[in-house]
Amino acid sequence: MTHMHIPDGVLPVWLWALGFVVMALVMGLSLYRLRGADRRKQVPLLGALSAVMLVAMSLEIVPLAYHINLTVVAGILLGPALGFVAAFIVNFMLALIGHGGITVIGLNTWLLGAEAVLGHTLFSLLGKRLPLFWRAATATVLTLMITTGLLIGIVAVSNANPVAFLEHHGHETGGQEGPISVERFAFMALGLGAVGWIIEAAITGAVVRFIAQVKPDLLRHVLHAGGSAKKGQEAS
Amino acid sequence: MIDVARIDYWAASGSGAFHRASVLAKLIFVVLVVAAAVLSRNAQALAAGYGILLVVAAFARLPLLRIAMLSLYAAIFAMLYGISLRGVGLPVYGLVIFKAVTPALAVLMLIVSTPYPRLFSLCSAVLPELPAAGLFMTYRTFFILLDMMNNFIVALRFRAGLVRGHIVKAVANIPRGIAMLLVAAVERSSRLYAVMAVRGYSGSMAEKEPARFARQDWLPLGAGAVVLILVIAWK
Numbered sequence: 001m002t003h004m005h006i007p008d009g010v011l012p013v014w015l016w017a018l019g020f021v022v023m024a025l026v027m028g029l030s031l032y033r034l035r036g037a038d039r040r041k042q043v044p045l046l047g048a049l050s051a052v053m054l055v056a057m058s059l060e061i062v063p064l065a066y067h068i069n070l071t072v073v074a075g076i077l078l079g080p081a082l083g084f085v086a087a088f089i090v091n092f093m094l095a096l097i098g099h100g101g102i103t104v105i106g107l108n109t110w111l112l113g114a115e116a117v118l119g120h121t122l123f124s125l126l127g128k129r130l131p132l133f134w135r136a137a138t139a140t141v142l143t144l145m146i147t148t149g150l151l152i153g154i155v156a157v158s159n160a161n162p163v164a165f166l167e168h169h170g171h172e173t174g175g176q177e178g179p180i181s182v183e184r185f186a187f188m189a190l191g192l193g194a195v196g197w198i199i200e201a202a203i204t205g206a207v208v209r210f211i212a213q214v215k216p217d218l219l220r221h222v223l224h225a226g227g228s229a230k231k232g233q234e235a236s
Numbered sequence: 237m238i239d240v241a242r243i244d245y246w247a248a249s250g251s252g253a254f255h256r257a258s259v260l261a262k263l264i265f266v267v268l269v270v271a272a273a274v275l276s277r278n279a280q281a282l283a284a285g286y287g288i289l290l291v292v293a294a295f296a297r298l299p300l301l302r303i304a305m306l307s308l309y310a311a312i313f314a315m316l317y318g319i320s321l322r323g324v325g326l327p328v329y330g331l332v333i334f335k336a337v338t339p340a341l342a343v344l345m346l347i348v349s350t351p352y353p354r355l356f357s358l359c360s361a362v363l364p365e366l367p368a369a370g371l372f373m374t375y376r377t378f379f380i381l382l383d384m385m386n387n388f389i390v391a392l393r394f395r396a397g398l399v400r401g402h403i404v405k406a407v408a409n410i411p412r413g414i415a416m417l418l419v420a421a422v423e424r425s426s427r428l429y430a431v432m433a434v435r436g437y438s439g440s441m442a443e444k445e446p447a448r449f450a451r452q453d454w455l456p457l458g459a460g461a462v463v464l465i466l467v468i469a470w471k
Contacts, residue, residue, distance in 0.1 A: 006313075006314075006317050007273070007310065007314045007317070007332060007333075007335040007336030007339070008270050008273040008274055008335055008336075008339045009273045009274035009275070009276060009335045010317070010332060010335060013274070027364075027367070031364055031366055031367075034366060039366070039369070040429065040430075040433065041426075042366065043366070043369045043370060043373050043429055044373060044422065044425035044426040044428070044429040045422060045425070045426075046366070046369075046370040046373065046374070047370055047372075047373025047374045047376070047377045047425045047429075048373075048377050048418065048421035048422040048424075048425040048426075049418070049421075049422075050370060050373075050374035050377075051373075051374050051375075051377035051378040051380075051381050051421055051425075052381065052414065052417060052418045052421055054374065054378055055378070055381050055382070055385065055417070056414065070414070073418070085366060085367055085370060086370070088367060089367060089370050089371050089374050090374075092371065093371070093374060093375070093378075095343065096343055096346075096347055101270075101335075101336070101339065102266070102270050102339060102343070103270065103274065184319075188319070202411070203410065203411045203414065205411075206411030206412065206415065207411050207414055207415040207418065210411070210412055210415035210416070210419075211415055211418065211419065214415070214416075214419055215419045215422070218419075218422065
């Protein structure tokens with residue numbers, strides 16, 4: 001759950017504005033890298049993966065208030081550039097149905113996009129040293145650990161704004177200390193996250209293994225270490 | 237599961253004042269309400285703004301109860317964020333909740349009164365071709381997936397894949413189901429894109445949504461302006 005369900009107007013303007021700027025820059029870079037690619041293959045794959053991510057995100061594991069993201073799957077299948085575009089589409093659609101603020105679309109795209117990019121990179125770096133399931137699962141856990149750290153960092157940096165709105169209510173904020181307990185938030189995010197990472201890793205590993213067995217051409221570009229998807233299938 | 241199919245039905249079938257307003261005016265309405273949420277320092281002011289939106293939704297014959305309930309979905313996550321606030325009173329928790337639900341309600345009023353092709357057509361005027369085409373394909377594929385997922389769950393039940401008391405078996409089937417959905421979604425999406433390409437689709441909508449105002453725009457523009465002015469004035 002490494003995207004933020006923070007309402008509009010809670011984070012400082014500079015932070016969410018920076019989120020949009022970074023999103024626009026990375027999006028521009030991604031589209032530049034994709035400029036020569038075949039749209040007939042890209043667009044359906046992008047639509048399918050984004051839709052599956054949306055379906056996955058709308059299924060909540062109730063006791064944990066956790067939902068799977070499948071961003072690492074998207075990163076592995078789409079590659080980093082198209083994976084980032086998918087992250088933007090998913091966040092845009094989620095904001096349209098009230099699943100997170102509109103002003104945090106930039107930061108959320110940044111977080112989910114980072115998952116897609118890191119997931120793809122780590123999956124590729126792990127190479128053939130691990131069976132396919134464990135390769136995808138390990139990449140997922142490492143990716144989610146890093147992006148949860150990013151999420152906590154954003155919340156820590158955002159301490160300024162709630163102070164501003166609390167001053168209007170005359171609450172004490174404890175000098176330099178902001179009203180959000182970063183430790184408490186980190187404890188919650190890492191506590192829930194640790195369970196969530198395992199669930200997400202197990203699902204990602206199983207999904208990637210299934211795809212390698214049933215439709216290996218979807219994975220061909222990341223199973224290139226051995227020259228073909230078939231070898232990846234054998235590794236699983 | 238968020239009922240996007242129902243939202244699509246409301247958007248396509250309604251004929252109230254919001255349905256007749258231009259997409260541009262409704263987008264400005266959302267921007268005004270989001271600005272109100274960003275600027276608000278007072279839970280009561282934003283609660284009043286939320287109330288005004290409910291009245292406008294009722295006047296515009298939007299599915300009031302359903303969109304009010306859907307907007308509360310945003311409150312669940314706002315409460316999770318609220319837990320991490322410390323040393324604050326109820327007014328601040330209230331403010332966080334209304335900062336979540338008020339823009340959510342505005343966005344829901346937009347999407348239950350605007351068919352997606354019109355919305356995406358206007359979006360494609362400002363977005364690059366690939367994300368705009370991706371948005372449209374995602375939306376279409378999402379509906380196909382919803383249908384397939386229902387069939388998949390029925391098939392699983394028939395084959396005893398989802399039986400109470402057999403948690404391990406059920407859990408093991410979930411990733412397979414997701415993977416199967418993914419493979420099927422890619423195939424359906426490719427076929428859909430091919431059909432659209434044959435019909436002349438080349439990355440942009442055949443019919444462009446005109447970015448101009450209509451006579452019925454007074455309602456969304458007026459409602460958005462009232463909420464923003466209320467929040468600024470109520471300090």
